[in-house]
Amino acid sequence: MxxxxxxxxxxxxxxxxxxxxxxxxxxxxxxxxxxLSLAMLDLVTADDYRTATGDDPRNYGGLDGIPEMKSFFKEFLEVSSEAEVVIGGNSSLTLMHDTVARAMSHGVAGSEKPWGKLDKVKFICPSPGYDRHFAICEHFGIEMITVDIDADGPNMEQVEALVKADDSIKGIWVVPKYANPTGLTVSEEVVYRLANMTTAANDFRIFWDNAYAVHHLNEEGDALANILEACKAANQADRVFIFGSTSKITFAGSGVSAVAGSENNMEWLRGHLAFQTIGPDKLNQVRHMRFFKDFNGLKEHMxxxxxxxxxxxxxxxxxxxxxxxxxxxxxxxxxxxxxxxxxxxxxxxxxxxxxxxxxxxxxxxxxxxxxxxxxxxxxxxxxxxxxxxxxxxxxxxxxxxxxxxxxxxxxxx
Amino acid sequence: MxxxxxxxxxxxxxxxxxxxxxxxxxxxxxxxxxxLSLAMLDLVTADDYRTATGDDPRNYGGLDGIPEMKSFFKEFLEVSSEAEVVIGGNSSLTLMHDTVARAMSHGVAGSEKPWGKLDKVKFICPSPGYDRHFAICEHFGIEMITVDIDADGPNMEQVEALVKADDSIKGIWVVPKYANPTGLTVSEEVVYRLANMTTAANDFRIFWDNAYAVHHLNEEGDALANILEACKAANQADRVFIFGSTSKITFAGSGVSAVAGSENNMEWLRGHLAFQTIGPDKLNQVRHMRFFKDFNGLKEHMxxxxxxxxxxxxxxxxxxxxxxxxxxxxxxxxxxxxxxxxxxxxxxxxxxxxxxxxxxxxxxxxxxxxxxxxxxxxxxxxxxxxxxxxxxxxxxxxxxxxxxxxxxxxxxx
CATH class of the missing domain: 3.90.1150.10 (Aspartate Aminotransferase, domain 1)
Incomplete structure (x- = not known):
């Protein structure tokens, strides 16, 4: 048989x-x-390459991006002013890695000392999650604490208990929308609790990797509550760094990345960036802006x-x-x-x-x-x-x- | 009067x-x-964008650059194989900053511990020199020791005496050709002495910022001895990182940067880069390669x-x-x-x-x-x-x- x-x-x-x-x-x-994005390659030419304001993007200058790109990511990352946005190079992974690196070498805004000078630094890693987030932690010797992911996001009972008790816990990774790999979106309640929870560390940061912010599969996309607004309302405006990019929108590896957060956090970041770069590739920003025209153009593209x-x-x-x-x-x-x-x-x-x-x-x-x-x-x-x-x-x-x-x-x- | x-x-x-x-x-x-470089903007189009080998540069992949760009910088930075080259993003300043940052957080290849874990780290700064080099040191708390610049480069009596006596001296900045600001080029003897000098630190590094490698004003350019060859001959292959870019060749801020050094150093670097990026913008590399065609094309352009x-x-x-x-x-x-x-x-x-x-x-x-x-x-x-x-x-x-x-x-x- x-x-x-x-x-x-x-x-x-x-x-x-x-x-x-x-x-x-x-x-x-x-x-x-x-x-879908091929037309973008023909939009900056020898005859026509200037920014929306008529500036020459071929030369040095513009530490945190051209004005129209900042306005674009202001909408994309849902913050309230261009001062809350910094444009990066071709990779939001680089922005995340470098933010952790700077926190380790110098501390973030308000840190008493560089995280790397502490005996121990820990991050909360809701799992399953994105392997490259975890790899960054491992690379910098940051101890990872796994917490569960429920249908509405990280298990907040676990998160709240951990961050309240341990001041060596300095951060949490969250892919808030259509998460890698679960595809789930964080609920409004979880956003609220992340913004309002009591943390033993006064320089705790949420690394909000909104990689799939606009990557809907269906007409009606998931709604995601505004984390920066929630943090501001909780009087914790500096608690969150928000990351995004056009990598999976235009060309992967030739897109434009950005980070957003409180003006205080962005000032901190610009202060560090000035040692690392004269500024990101502006011609590629012009190319992107001409292709999308505005944020509605991006939504149609998606x-x-x-x-x-x-x-x-x-x-x-x-x-x-x-x-x-x-x-x-x-x-x-x-x-x-x-x-x-x-x-x-x-x-x-x-x-x-x-x-x-x-x-x-x-x-x-x-x-x-x-x-x-x-x-x-x-x-x-x-x-x-x-x-x-x-x-x-x-x-x-x-x-x-x-x-x-x-x-x-x-x-x- | x-x-x-x-x-x-x-x-x-x-x-x-x-x-x-x-x-x-x-x-x-x-x-x-x-x-002079405007034509470059028309060389990658919706119809024609592939690499020399026919690969698709629009997607992720290629941590250290496309093959033809590595071959190009192999000649530009005068090393002997593509394995001795890593292509970066739009800025060699970023490569330099990040190399120092990695040395501080992790140490370089062969370091006993991260430089940032030592009581003190010092760099030799031949002066007058490039303010952004000095700013990187200051940013990372690296103590700077000024030495004189003579007509043939850094004063080697001063340099040799310092590095021999003090194992906290981990590096030296050198702009070897048409230096910023003196315009002087380092002599063959100075190259030889830099490669052969005895350093108390076994992980000492020369930061060789060859920013003006091809930027001659006259038909007959200055000759610069090959630092990597000299270091290899001195059995100090890992002593030098060589930096360059096309920033002042094509478009400042939209160029291509690169770093070169021993295979061991480049393996170390690739190991770190994998945590920071999926790879640099390949479309811009294709654009550059189509514009120059080869290294001779660059020389004509200069x-x-x-x-x-x-x-x-x-x-x-x-x-x-x-x-x-x-x-x-x-x-x-x-x-x-x-x-x-x-x-x-x-x-x-x-x-x-x-x-x-x-x-x-x-x-x-x-x-x-x-x-x-x-x-x-x-x-x-x-x-x-x-x-x-x-x-x-x-x-x-x-x-x-x-x-x-x-x-x-x-x-x-």
């Missing part, structure tokens, strides 16, 4: 014979998405992205539902935006499934990668990145993933 | 009445120089810069010679390249002259700016930057400067 396990094993061998080479790891735009990637997300969800629905082997998120779907298996299954899929030529993000120290305590989370492969590749890859989930579970039974 | 002082004072009042507004401070390209700025340097020198020649009031450099002329007054005159010129509407770089802690011990050096103003403006400004030099000297007598 053929058991279910035999059937799964037979399917596994069949799939192996196909010599697949598929990749569900990469949270990067697909070529069709990049094509609908074109959604039209391309929504069917890819749907393909993942369709296969998951068809192959694993109702079997009690996995849960997954159905995000309203962003770049990822988070797949939660039963405890102890993630590493096995990633290894099995790899054997079949389907590369998945390493199990554990979404947790501090690459350690998923339940070994259950797998991050799926559907934007780069084609729909056909996604379907094939997800069928393989589902087969591996079933096989891993059955082998154990 | 009218004295010479009366005449000078009368001329001063006349000049004042002209309400001049001239600026000799800015070491930045003039608009005609920027026009002749066009020379044709524009040589007459500006000549204008400064002509007025200095005409107004101050043989009077014993000043010496000045006659550089073979670079962006500056260095004016040395008699002791105690620089601040007075800068203030007087300012009164007449001619802005000069602050006296002392070219020394650590903005402190010129002799108060004699003034940096003149002739590239940005027009020739007419330069002549007028320099006549004012010379008048102020004479007046300052006479008022004292």
């Amino acid at each position: 053929t058991t279910q396990l035999d059937t799964l094993k037979a399917r596994f061998e069949e799939a192996k014979a196909e010599n697949l080479d598929l990749d569900m790891r990469r949270g990067k735009p697909g070529p069709e998405q990049l094509d 609908k074109k992205h959604a039209a391309i990637i929504k069917p890819k997300f749907d393909a993942v969800l369709e296969v998951l539902e068809r192959e694993l629905g109702g079997k009690g082997l996995a849960n997954w998120t159905n995000p309203n935006g962003g770049y990822f779907i988070s797949l939660d298996l039963n405890e102890g299954q993630a590493k096995k499934v990633v290894a099995l899929a790899n054997e079949l030529g389907v590369k998945l993000t390493g199990a554990g990668a979404t947790f501090p120290y690459k350690n998923d305590p339940k070994d259950s989370n797998i991050r799926l990145a559907p934007t780069y492969p084609s729909i056909e590749e996604i379907k094939k890859a997800m069928e393989v993933v589902c087969l591996c989930v079933e096989l891993a579970a059955s082998s154990e039974a | 009218t004295t010479q002082l009366d005449t000078l004072k009368a001329r001063f009042e006349e000049a004042k009445a002209e309400n001049l507004d001239l600026d000799m401070r800015r070491g930045k390209p003039g608009p005609e120089q920027l026009d 002749k066009k810069h020379a044709a524009i700025i040589k007459p500006k340097f000549d204008a400064v020198l002509e007025v200095l010679e005409r107004e101050l020649g043989g009077k014993g009031l000043a010496n000045w450099t006659n550089p073979n390249g670079g962006y500056f002329i260095s004016l040395d007054l008699n002791e105690g005159q620089a601040k007075k002259v800068v203030a007087l010129a300012n009164e007449l509407g001619v802005k000069l770089t602050g006296a002392g700016a070219t020394f650590p802690y903005k402190n010129d011990p002799k108060d004699s050096n003034i940096r003149l930057a002739p590239t940005y103003p027009s020739i007419e403006e330069i002549k007028k400004a320099m006549e004012v400067v010379c008048l102020c030099v004479e007046l300052a000297a006479s008022s004292e007598a």
Whole structure:
């Protein structure tokens, strides 16, 4: 008699014979998405390159960006004045890394001493989260404390208890909207509690990585409460740094990044930037502004992205539902935006499934990668990145993933 | 009887009445120089944007630059392989700042501990030098030790004695070619001695800011010995970081920067960069490579810069010679390249002259700016930057400067 396990094993061998080479790891735009911004390459020319105010962007100057780019990111990052915005180079990751680096070497505004001079510095890392945030902490010797992520964001009971008790806890990473990898958006209550919680450290900072601020998959996007407004209302205006970029909007690696926060925080940042740079690439800022025209232009542009990637997300969800629905082997998120779907298996299954899929030529993000120290305590989370492969590749890859989930579970039974 | 002082004072009042507004401070390209690179803006278009190898530069990837850009800077920075090159963003200042920052937070390759964990870190600062180098040191709490600059570079007796005796001395800044502000080029002997000197610190680094590597004013440029080769020959391959960029070649602020050094140093750097960025803007690298085609293309391009700025340097020198020649009031450099002329007054005159010129509407770089802690011990050096103003403006400004030099000297007598 053929058991279910035999059937799964037979399917596994069949799939192996196909010599697949598929990749569900990469949270990067697909070529069709990049094509959406191609016109931008023709908008700054030898004959026509000046800023909106007629200034020459080809020379030194402009430490924190050209005026129209600051106005644009003022709307994008939802702050109230250009003085609350600093434009960066091609990467918000660099802005985040450098902000942590400056905090370690000098402290932030109001620090009694550089964080690097303290015996210990800790960050709260709601997980699963973004591996590069955790890598920055590890690089600077910052101890990471994992807290859970609930449907409405970081588990605030855990967060509040931690920050109140321990003045070596200096920061928290939050991807507030369509989070990497869960796709969830932080609720208004969580925003309020983050702004109002009592922290033992008087120079505690929220690193608010709003990487997917405008990356909706559906017409009706998630609403996100305004963290800077909330912090100001709580008399904690300096508590938050807000990061964003056009990397997954125009060209990944040739976009424009920005950071926002209280005027006091931005003054602190400009004071540091003056030692590091004369200013970011202004010609690329002009290129971006001519392409978008204004923030409404960006919103229209994002609908074109959604039209391309929504069917890819749907393909993942369709296969998951068809192959694993109702079997009690996995849960997954159905995000309203962003770049990822988070797949939660039963405890102890993630590493096995990633290894099995790899054997079949389907590369998945390493199990554990979404947790501090690459350690998923339940070994259950797998991050799926559907934007780069084609729909056909996604379907094939997800069928393989589902087969591996079933096989891993059955082998154990 | 009218004295010479009366005449000078009368001329001063006349000049004042002209309400001049001239600026000799800015070491930045003039608009005609920027026009030389305008064609670059049309070389990456919606239809045609790929790298030389046909790769797509619009997406993430390429931590240390596209292959052809690395080959280009291999020649530019005169190292022997692409593995000895890392491409940066739009600013070599950022590469220098970040290298110091990394050394402070983590140490360089071979450091026993992060420099920031030591009781004291000191750098040798040959002076007059580049104010932004000194500012980086001050920002990171690095103590600066001033040494003299002779006609062939840093005074090596002073340097050798210092680094041999003190293991807290971790670095030296050198602008080896057409230095800021002296315009002098380091001799082969000085290169040899820098590579071979005994340093008490085993992780000592030369910060070799070759900002004016190709910025000749005359057909026959200064020759500069190869520092990395010299360090390798001295069995000190890791001793040097070499920095360069196209900022004063194409567009200032929208150029491409690079750092070079031993493979070991570049591996160290790549290891750090991976936490800070996914990689520099590749589209701008493609733009640059299409414009230059190869390193010979760059050399031809630099002749066009020379044709524009040589007459500006000549204008400064002509007025200095005409107004101050043989009077014993000043010496000045006659550089073979670079962006500056260095004016040395008699002791105690620089601040007075800068203030007087300012009164007449001619802005000069602050006296002392070219020394650590903005402190010129002799108060004699003034940096003149002739590239940005027009020739007419330069002549007028320099006549004012010379008048102020004479007046300052006479008022004292």
